[in-house]
Amino acid sequence: MSGLEGKVAVITGATSGIGLATAEALSERGVKLVLHGRRGEILQAHAARLPNCDVLAGDIADPATPDALVDLAMKRFGRMDIAFANAGLIASGPVDDIDLDAMSDMLRVNIDATFRFAYTALRHMKKAGGGDMLFTGSVLGTKTRPNAGPYAATKYAVEALAESLRMELAGTGVRVAVVEPGLVRTDLHRDYEVRPEIAQSVPQPLTPADVARAVVFAVEQPASVLIPRIMVLPSGQNV
Numbered sequence: 108m109s110g111l112e113g114k115v116a117v118i119t120g121a122t123s124g125i126g127l128a129t130a131e132a133l134s135e136r137g138v139k140l141v142l143h144g145r146r147g148e149i150l151q152a153h154a155a156r157l158p159n160c161d162v163l164a165g166d167i168a169d170p171a172t173p174d175a176l177v178d179l180a181m182k183r184f185g186r187m188d189i190a191f192a193n194a195g196l197i198a199s200g201p202v203d204d205i206d207l208d209a210m211s212d213m214l215r216v217n218i219d220a221t222f223r224f225a226y227t228a229l230r231h232m233k234k235a236g237g238g239d240m241l242f243t244g245s246v247l248g249t250k251t252r253p254n255a256g257p258y259a260a261t262k263y264a265v266e267a268l269a270e271s272l273r274m275e276l277a278g279t280g281v282r283v284a285v286v287e288p289g290l291v292r293t294d295l296h297r298d299y300e301v302r303p304e305i306a307q308s309v310p311q312p313l314t315p316a317d318v319a320r321a322v323v324f325a326v327e328q329p330a331s332v333l334i335p336r337i338m339v340l341p342s343g344q345n346v
């Protein structure tokens with residue numbers, strides 16, 4: 108039996124990709140789920156397939172969403188042990204050509220909504236005396252590349268927040284960790300096939316399940332152990 112059996116996880120960005128793979132991996136270990144994303148029909152299909160799974164559809168950038176997610180976890184399952192701030196999107200391009208509206212949307216989701224969800228989840232966990240607050244960062248939260256500045260900035264912001272929180276919450280029973288993937292084949296990179304420069308530098312991207320294994324590894328540690336950051340790269344990634 109997994110030490111995670113019976114715990115409750117709230118996961119944002121869980122319609123597809125890393126969030127969904129993590130939901131599935133946790134579910135296999137007996138974790139109960141509250142999943143969030145905008146695509147309601149897809150969420151409903153996940154809820155029909157995964158045991159003990161409830162869902163909420165909407166925009167993560169709506170300031171009411173974090174409270175609604177914690178309330179749903181408490182109403183349906185009576186607890187929340189794991190909060191995974193994973194929803195995110197990418198807007199990239201040269202500084203004089205980037206789509207400014209897309210960039211603003213990204214800042215809102217990757218930074219503002221992530222910080223708000225953490226604020227609400229952590230207040231709850233502190234009161235409850237423990238829990239795991241997880242963030243999806245990126246290798247681009249530790250270094251940047253041409254045309255990736257705004258996206259990397261959002262992930263640097265996540266790293267800064269998580270590192271401060273780790274210190275603020277030391278000794279409270281609340282653990283804070285960031286998973287930092289390299290290139291993962293998900294809906295985020297719908298244009299992977301048509302961008303030869305990416306395919307050349309990363310011939311075999313990670314799968315969402317590769318990242319989910321790292322998340323599970325972090326939360327399965329005994330309470331006395333914290334893994335604050337896990338970088339997961341495709342072994343062939345040369346940038």
Ligand SMILES: NC(=O)c1ccc[n+]([C@@H]2O[C@H](COP(=O)([O-])OP(=O)(O)OC[C@H]3O[C@@H](n4cnc5c(N)ncnc54)[C@H](OP(=O)(O)O)[C@@H]3O)[C@@H](O)[C@H]2O)c1
Nearest residue numbers: 120121122123124125144145146167194195290291293295
């Ligand atoms: N793929 C990579 O190479 C890679 C590498 C490093 C880090 N990451 C990070 O991994 C995280 C997950 O991305 P992914 O690669 O798994 O791509 P994905 O499959 O596109 O997942 C993104 C998730 O975020 C949700 N989302 C986006 N905007 C939202 C909004 N306004 N409101 C609510 N939900 C929203 C999407 O749900 P809906 O579309 O249903 O709203 C979806 O579930 C992101 O934070 C991303 O930056 C990805």
